Amino acid sequence: MIAKVIVTPKPVVNDPQGNTVKQGLASLGFREVSDVRVGKYIEVSLDAPSEHEARQRVEAMCQQLLANHVIEDFHFEIEHEGRHQR
Amino acid sequence: MIAKVIVTPKPVVNDPQGNTVKQGLASLGFREVSDVRVGKYIEVSLDAPSEHEARQRVEAMCQQLLANHVIEDFHFEIEHEGRHQR
Amino acid sequence: MKFGVLVFPGTWSDRDCGWVVDQVLGEQLTYLWHKDADLKGCDCVILPGGFAYGDYLRTGAIARFAPVMEKVGEFADRGGLVWGICNGFQILCEAGLLPGALIRNASLEFRCQWTNLMVDRNDLPYTSQCAEREVIRVPISHGEGSYFADPATLSRLEQNGQVVFRYCDADGRVTPGANPNGSLHNIAGIVNKRGNVLGMMPHPERCSEPELGGTDGLKLFRSVVESATRALVS
Amino acid sequence: MKVEQLDERRLREVALTPDEYSAIVDQLKRAPNEVELGMLGVLWSEHCSYKSSKALLRRLPSSGASVLQGPGENAGAVNIGEGWAAVFKIESHNHPSAIEPYQGAATGVGGIIRDVIAMGARPIALLDSLRFGPLPASRHHVDGVVAGIGGYGNCIGIPTVAGEIYFEDCYAQNPLVNAMCVGLVPVHRLMRARAEGTGNSLLLVGADTGRDGIHGASFASVELDENSSQRRPAVQVGNPFLEKCLLEACMDLAHTDAVVAIQDLGAAGLTSSVAECAGRVRGAGARIDVSLVPRREKGMTPYHVMLSESQERMLVVVQRGREAEVESIFQAWDLTSAVIGEVTDDGCLTVVDGGREVAQLPVALLTDGAPLRRLVGVAPAQRPALDLDELAPLVDPGAALLRLLASPNLSSRRGIFRRYDHMVGDSTVVPPGGDAAVLRIKGTRLGLAMTTDCNSRYCHLDPNLGAQLAVAEAARNIVATGAQPLAVTDCLNFANPDRPEVYWELEETIAGLAQACRVLELPIVSGNVSLYNESSGESAIYPTPVIGMIGLLEDYGRRLEAGLRSEGDFVLLVGSSHNDLGGSEYLKVEHGRIAGRPPALDLTRERAVHKLMLAAAGGGLLRSAHDCSDGGMLVALAECCLLGGIGVRCPPVQSEGPVRTDAAFFGESPSRFIVSVPSRAMPEMQTLARRHHVEVTMLGLAGGDVIEFEGQFRVSLAEMRQAWEGTVT
Ligand SMILES: Nc1ncnc2c1ncn2[C@@H]1O[C@H](COP(=O)(O)OP(=O)(O)O)[C@@H](O)[C@H]1O
Ligand SMILES: [Mg+2]
Secondary structure, three states: OEEEEEEEEEOOOOHHHHHHHHHHHHHHHHHHEEEEEEEEEEEEEEEEOHHHHHHHHHHHHHHHHHHOOOOOEEEEEEOOOOOOOO | OEEEEEEEEOOOOOOHHHHHHHHHHHHOOOEEEEEEEEEEEEEEEEEOHHHHHHHHHHHHHHHHHHOOOOOOEEEEEEOOOOOOOO | OEEEEEOOOOEHHHOOOOOOHHHHHEEEEEEEEEOOOOOOOOEEEEEEEOOHHHHHOOOOHHHOOOOOHHHHHHHHHHOEEHHHHHHHHHHHHHHHOOOEEOOOOOOOOOOEEEEEEEOOOOOOOOOOOOOOOOOEEEEEEEEEEEEEOOOHHHEEEEEEEEEEEEEEOOOOOHHHHHOOOOHHHHEEEEEEEOOOOEEEOOOOHHOOOEEEEEEOOHHHHHHHHHHHHHHHHH | OOHHHHHHHHHHOOOOOHHHHHHHHHHHHOOOHHHHHHHHHHHHHHHHOOOOHHHHOOOOOOOOOOOOEOEOOOEEEEEEEOOOOEEEEEEEEEEHHHOOOOHHHHHHHHHHHHHHHOOOOOOEEEEEEEEOOHHHHEEEEEEEHHHHHHHHHHHHOOEEEEEEEOOOOOOOOOOOEHHHHHHEHHHHHHHOOOOOOOOEEEEEEEEOOOOOOHHHHHOOOOOOOOOOOHOOOOOOOOOOOHHHHHHHEEEEEEEEOOEEEEOOOOOHHHHHHHHHHHHHHOOOEEEHHHHOEOOOOOOOOOOHHHHOOOOOOEEEEEEEOOOHHHHHHHHHHHHOOOEEEEOOOEEEEEEEOEEEEEEEEEHHHHHHHHOOOOOOOOOOOOOOOOOOHOOOOOHHHHHHHEEEEOOOOOOOHHHOOOOOOOOOOOOOOOOOOOOOEEOOOOOOOEEEEEEEEEOHOOOOOOOHHHHHHHHHHHHHHHHOOEEEEEEEEEEEEOOOOOOHHHHHHHHHHHHHHHHHHHHHHOEEEEEEEOOOOOOOOOOOOOOEEEEEEEEEEOOOOHHHHHHHHOOOEEEEEEEOOHHHHHHOOHHHHHOOOOOOOOOOOOOOHHHHHHHHHHHHOOOOOOOOEOOOOOOOOHHHHHHHHHOOOOEEEOOOOOOOOOOOOHHHHHHHOOOOOOEEEEEHHHHHHHEEEEEEHEEEOOOOOOOOEEEEOOOOEEEEHHHHHHHOOOOOO
């Protein structure tokens, strides 16, 4: 199974990277962009007997390692084999 | 509208970050993880007259700035206001 | 006294801290390995600078799970001196031994330069050799040293006097211009409530000999030695 | 098998010419198979075989009393006393950086570090020499490259202490990224990458092998064109964290005597590292089993494994029977290692895949078999001449000074080097920002000075003289810190040598380098050649022979820096000035021209000036010293003021003498320094100067916060700082 985890900076945290990307886009002429936030995308391939269990394990991974709750939020989706890229 | 862009290292490209996270997870006891790839998640809020047009603009943003086509692939979804996190 | 310098894969200030302890101060030194199961009787544990585990994912995120960190936590709970410098500070925050987090510099660039620090507290084992509100010159070298904590945590830190160092100008003014990385309240270093766990982004081990451009860092090392000696006597 | 029978496309893919292919068939007495063809292709590429430059490189002087290891190993080494050897080398990563600036530069740094580790040395410093097209168009390259160098060096914890960065139109399509690494090792532990001892094991350690960089060396040996991005091998992504672990583990190998040799895997991966290692021992061969190589990806063929350029790998030759002892050292750092083969005595590199033999080639054919290319050099048409009488006179030196300080080629580099950790290691006693950097060697009083230099505009106008000037300037930067120049590493960056003018430039450059190094007694102990830095239909780069140099201070307590230090000190110009405006930055900035002959250089005079400087520095007469080069006397003087935070007051520069006013202020005559001397030391300084037959001119007195030439102009430090620091960020 594949967990697709998205980790984003909490809204209260400054996101200088997002601001810089926004400015970069504006200078390339993409002036319709009003906001950019930059986070992380983590693709975890794992073995689990059921989606339910996979969900629990990935939740634990996020809590313990993949995200830092002081500055980040996370959410994820579980996918069964197939669509991923390798 | 909100574009949710996911940028990932190309499959043949070395992903040291992913490897290290995988080892980190393993040492935490998540031995069921067989692979980890780490990429970027970029949330772009933009104005566009239609989803079709938004799609074209975001595609151009990815080509020009958001992804480094030498080592990265990208894909994205467009969402109409609402469901996003802030 | 005996200093323990902790080495993770990817740590690089270990030998610099060791050099100051051993060659400049002439104190006892032992290196602690991330896989070690005890702290070898150290009086002060230094978590030095570097990129433990490449700082991949987040600075300090993987390092905090090293086996030795459990012992460091217990040692801190007993009141032992735990001193995180640069990457060490990041690890202590990730481990929850200090509040808050260190995020990407506002400039998005790595910065290696001298900074001035206002010593907000000189009643700590780490700063007793500094004068009250002394300005010391200490270099930084980091890409992710911008201190962040949520507003409640931040005001608690301020109320408890847990901010030890703030970036300031040469005259001691704490201004936005003197802030090299966008840290909230210009914070460069904090302690836990009890005052035995210190985290700081600047590198005192890089300014403990005149040939390196300054000796203010040595004051911090000397403070630790003096407080340990005092503790022993009393 | 006839040559015609081989698909021409396939030959081009492995970058072999039909003639080279015939030579292979002749020597093997059979046609090579696919794997063999690939292996020969990479090793016979220009990048690995030096087939166009080898004959010329032999002309460079490489011996000297202090030389422990000259060219031919992974890096050069010199004895610096107190039991220490300094190991160093420079290398280009131009082609990869043009395609992917961040990773190209980062893996360039990673590669040069491994060369130094292979000598058994601990890397202590990095330097970077960079060339780009003009800003702002080159912003993407500059930011990526600088971030990549910092990204790797900062993470691995080796300080980047010096370098250079220049902007010129000719580099717009072909930026240059040269990285140098300096390391230290006790003389008796200096290692050589020789596969000695039949039956000894070959241990591959570090990263798993992936499909990255296949044909990278061949790619670096051709011009870039529109199709480059298609032909491009998978770009290598560096892992400085892994290399840090590899570095520490290799240092820990000093605790065992079971290791015979260490060799890094660079261009052409396993093929070249095994072949080179065996090639250094007469009669030695190697047998490796690709099925034992740890892999990152599924579905890799023996061809892929042999040609992969995956980063962060090393080959270790281990005494037979002691493999476990060595592997445990790598395990302690959580590094993968695998015995993949052994040393043989049949002079062949044999590759098997499990039980099946997939390639067998004579080592000598791989390493030395490429037919040398005999190219012809033809001098190009005259470069644009310069008639000084036609130049409009200098009206306002102060305004010109501000414009020059703001020129991207002269402005402060702080915006660059503050992105590099230049302090880690607690040894940087002269940080970047002045002339050479100096590192103390802990446990001794020794100081090791290091710099990279090259003014490629001079080289363009006269490659022979330009090369001499580059060596002289590097030596001057070393001397300015009070150190004695010791030895050289060089990186020869050129355009396509198949063009006669370019080959001529290469010939002339090497002649110039050889001459300068002979007169200044500086052996060249290592180096690198990067050709084909030219885009089809676009401009070719100027000849750019970057000189990396190290020097020695017996006592780093006597080191000098560029900034003025005390008010009231006398500020002197050491050396003679002439009407040297040819190729100068002044000519470019103020008159928009790149023309004329570069400044004349008298190497014997240069030597005499260095002797005087070192005598004065050794005698404690100098309070500061700065080399006078790009931008001339006035720019150098301004730098002394800006770095020290002290101004200077000077009598007017005479205009009636033989030297024109513009040349006096901004001419770039070599063999000059600006020094400051406390008044009590002046008589002794003057006596010393006379004894060395070196002209010393009093410029003025240090003090205040302006530069003033009475009656001529006056500029404040604040104005200058604004101009100087606002440009390259
Ligand atoms: N790319 C760079 N990386 C590190 N240091 C640099 C770089 N470019 C310039 N420097 C440092 O800035 C200072 C000035 O550089 P430069 O003007 O090239 O000196 P010089 O003309 O004396 O050779 C030197 O200390 C040099 O090492
Ligand atoms: Mg200089």
